[in-house]
Amino acid sequence: IFAHLARHPEAADMKLVLAGKPFTPELARLVDELSLRERVVQAVDVSFEAKVALYTKARALLFPSFYEGFGLPIVEAQMCGCPVITSNLPPMDEVAGGSALLIDPRNEEEAASSIRAALGTLPDLVSKGYENVKRFDLDRMGADYVRTYRQLLEGARA
Numbered sequence: 001i002f003a004h005l006a007r008h009p010e011a012a013d014m015k016l017v018l019a020g021k022p023f024t025p026e027l028a029r030l031v032d033e034l035s036l037r038e039r040v041v042q043a044v045d046v047s048f049e050a051k052v053a054l055y056t057k058a059r060a061l062l063f064p065s066f067y068e069g070f071g072l073p074i075v076e077a078q079m080c081g082c083p084v085i086t087s088n089l090p091p092m093d094e095v096a097g098g099s100a101l102l103i104d105p106r107n108e109e110e111a112a113s114s115i116r117a118a119l120g121t122l123p124d125l126v127s128k129g130y131e132n133v134k135r136f137d138l139d140r141m142g143a144d145y146v147r148t149y150r151q152l153l154e155g156a157r158a
Contacts, residue, residue: 004112078129
């Protein structure tokens with residue numbers, strides 16, 4: 001997706017930071033084949049502080065995942081005021097809750113086109129993201145679990 005996006009003048013200043021594990025040989029080869037060596041930054045085993053800094057300074061989080069257990073990076077980014085671009089697939093679309101730009105990760109060119117079209121409106125997603133993360137407040141979630149368990153127990157007793 002980034003390779004398609006990087007071809008356009010609107011993205012001339014953009015870099016892609018891949019935070020996490022070291023590049024696999026296949027990924028390193030792909031970065032070279034796509035002539036993105038100067039535009040893709042590898043950040044290995046970033047600390048909590050570095051992750052917060054990356055989210056805070058990023059133009060957006062590009063998270064075109066096909067599968068996630070929960071989609072925590074979406075919530076992390078939104079907590080830091082970072083606009084989110086993510087998959088239109090579950091659970092990412094559910095976690096984003098209408099507060100992110102949703103793209104189809106299976107169609108890279110179309111996804112890049114959607115991102116280009118939305119570049120000017122990405123800052124509008126920040127306030128929506130702050131609202132969205134309220135759904136994941138630990139105290140609220142804990143109270144919801146307790147309420148659900150009580151309802152289940154009361155139903156079992158009936």
